[in-house]
Amino acid sequence: MNAEFRCSCPITSAIDMIGDKWSLVVIKNMLFFNLKTFKELSEANEKIATNILSSRLKGLEEKGFISKTKPSNNKKTNLYILTEKGLSLIPIIIELAIWGDTNLQNVHPSLDRDNPIEYIKLNKEKFVGVFKNQYLDNVAEITL
Amino acid sequence: MNAEFRCSCPITSAIDMIGDKWSLVVIKNMLFFNLKTFKELSEANEKIATNILSSRLKGLEEKGFISKTKPSNNKKTNLYILTEKGLSLIPIIIELAIWGDTNLQNVHPSLDRDNPIEYIKLNKEKFVGVFKNQYLDNVAEITL
DNA sequence: TATTTTTGCTTGCATTATAAAAGCAAAACA
DNA sequence: TGTTTTGCTTTTATAATGCAAGCAAAAATA
Incomplete structure (x- = not known):
């Protein structure tokens, strides 16, 4: 067994990979x-x-979820961009x-609900593509 | 903001609720x-x-994901059973x-692949129901 | 019935992960 | 030429997890 994985279960292994408190929050x-x-x-x-x-940005880059680049006009600011592997986490x-x-409104009254989640529920697969394309369009714009 | 939630984002809040290292593993x-x-x-x-x-079983019971019962014929053994809320985590x-x-085979050579995940991918919604019913059937059998 | 084993935990201590606050060098800005 | 901003690192504190042992009540066995 690989030291970084508890066992051979794909679910447990996925949690070992991205199941810490911050990785998915950063990616989101x-x-x-x-x-x-x-x-x-x-x-x-x-x-955060x-x-x-x-440390999360370093880890996510090592694991291939994000890439780090400098924009041509700025030597200081780094840009962290989701890779295809990062985008594979959208589902x-x-x-x-x-x-x-659906499940947290009762215990968390201030939960955001001004989002189109009811629409997303109707066609999840479609919205995986929608969010991916929106993101890629936005990246293309920035890196002009 | 509720002390147990970092912010009002439903994604971050879901992670606050079930995003520790063990909760989803136990439920799985x-x-x-x-x-x-x-x-x-x-x-x-x-x-584990x-x-x-x-501590996880206590927490999961408090949060309503599982219930704890004793079978009629045994005063020692407790049975932990998933509730509807627990089953809502199937997706x-x-x-x-x-x-x-899909993504871990290269970094995790001993990953289990003798499972029907290719079939599941073809109709996720269906298998949510399949797994739920399988579980409920099994519980009904045990608690006869 | 007496003894052994099993179950479902708890306790104490070690280690790792996360948090909070301050600091700091290089680049960008005024 | 200061001053501010950015992208971090360092230090110290706290929380989460891990490991090993222990333990009482119930169940199984002799």
Whole structure:
């Protein structure tokens, strides 16, 4: 057994890979809010500590979920961009969104509900593609 | 903001609820392997420590994902059974299974692949129902 | 009935993950 | 030429998880 995996179960192994407290949150903020820099990510609603953000970005890059580049006009700011592998997590993120939206209102009164989750439920597969294309369009715009 | 939730995002809140290292693993072992007792769960492939298992079972019961009962013929053994709320996590678990199966073979050579995930991919919604009914049938049998 | 084994835990301690706050160098800006 | 911004690192504290042992009540066995 690989040291980083508890066993040979694909579900448990997926959790070993991206099941920490922050990885999917960072990826979600890149995907849905187009956050791309260290500063933007550190200022997101979840208020991740900068040392944790730093270590998560390194880990996500090592694992191939994101890539780190510098824009041509700026030597300081790094851009963190989701790779195809990062985008492959969209179906998981959508299911988490639907589940949270459906099951957490009673215990979490201030939960955001101004989102189109009812539409997403009607055709999940379609929205996987929609979110992916939206993201890729946005990246293409930025890296002009 | 509720103290147990980082923010109002349903995705982040879902992770706050079930995004620890063990909750979904325990639920998966109940769902797919019909594990029902403390002993069975402690002997699963993932080798959870008994103190962690104990605290997870308490937490999952408090949150309404499982219920704890004693079978009529045994005063010692407890049975932990998934509730409807616990079963509502099936779509998330299925996406984790598909993602792990599709994306982890290269980094995890001993990953289990003797499962019907290719079929599941073809009709996810259907298999949510299939797994739920299989589980409920099994529970009905046990609690005769 | 007496003894052994099993079950479902708890306790204590070690390690790893996360958090909070401050600091800091290089680049960008004024 | 300061001053601010960015992208971190460092330090120290707390929380989550892991490991090993222990233990009482119930069940199984002799």
